[in-house]
Amino acid sequence: AQKxxxxxxxxxxxxxxxxxxxxxxxxxDTTYYLFWYKQPxxxxxxxxxxxxxxxxxxxxxxxxxxxxQKSTSSFNFTITASQVVDSAVYFCALSTQGGSEKLVFxxxxxxxxxx
Amino acid sequence: DAGVIQxxxxxxTEMGQEVTLRCKPISGHNSLFWYRQTMxxxxxxxxxxxNNVPIDDSGMPEDRFSAKMPNASFSTLKIQPSEPRDSAVYFCASSLLGFxxxxxxxxPGTRLTVT
Numbered sequence: 001a002q003k004x005x006x007x008x009x010x011x012x013x014x015x016x017x018x019x020x021x022x023x024x025x026x027x028x029d030t031t032y033y034l035f036w037y038k039q040p041x042x043x044x045x046x047x048x049x050x051x052x053x054x055x056x057x058x059x060x061x062x063x064x065x066x067x068x069q070k071s072t073s074s075f076n077f078t079i080t081a082s083q084v085v086d087s088a089v090y091f092c093a094l095s096t097q098g099g100s101e102k103l104v105f106x107x108x109x110x111x112x113x114x115x
Numbered sequence: 116d117a118g119v120i121q122x123x124x125x126x127x128t129e130m131g132q133e134v135t136l137r138c139k140p141i142s143g144h145n146s147l148f149w150y151r152q153t154m155x156x157x158x159x160x161x162x163x164x165x166n167n168v169p170i171d172d173s174g175m176p177e178d179r180f181s182a183k184m185p186n187a188s189f190s191t192l193k194i195q196p197s198e199p200r201d202s203a204v205y206f207c208a209s210s211l212l213g214f215x216x217x218x219x220x221x222x223p224g225t226r227l228t229v230t
Binding site: 033035037043044045046047050091095101102103105107108 | 148157158160163171204206208212213216217218219220221222223224226
């Protein structure tokens with residue numbers, strides 16, 4: 001069975017602080033994909049990034065970076081110099097070929113960035 | 116390019132009434148997913164289609180829920196009769212499965228309130 005755990009339910013930071021959102025996944029499949037989605041207060045779900053299980057390279061996109069470590073089954077998301085507009089619920093998700101590529105979501109981490 | 120389109124954006128109805136939610140996936144995508152989001156249960160996959168064929172409807176809560184995809188550009192989720200516990204945000208998402216880009220793109224959601 002596939003499972004995604006986001007242990008941090010809520011995080012509150014002050015603007016310009018760095019913040020890391022944790023994601024731990026479980027799967028027996030050797031081929032899988034990991035995702036992060038953002039859900040701002042307006043409610044839509046925005047796709048941020050996808051990584052596949054064969055590519056452990058970390059990724060940086062502006063103030064966002066992602067650290068994928070198969071050894072610890074983690075796919076953490078760091079926001080550098082956070083801004084108020086980063087306030088949202090962030091979901092980590094997993095899909096596997098054995099799971100018919102259905103997305104399994106974590107319960108989300110609510111990030112509040114205060115001015 | 117247009118994203119996933121959902122209508123209506125908001126629906127308020129009385130218990131016992133029929134509700135129909137509509138979705139137009141991204142052109143060229145071969146898979147469509149219906150999700151429900153509530154505070155208590157988070158994001159739940161209700162059903163998904165691949166090439167217009169229902170693949171997995173194990174998440175459909177009960178017989179009051181039904182979904183159709185008559186063609187590649189349109190899907191409906193129907194609740195009949197509706198109940199107050201059906202109140203939630205319903206998301207439609209689409210993706211291109213089987214081509215190495217399994218990320219799902221979500222519509223803006225339909226907020227359903229059943230009184």
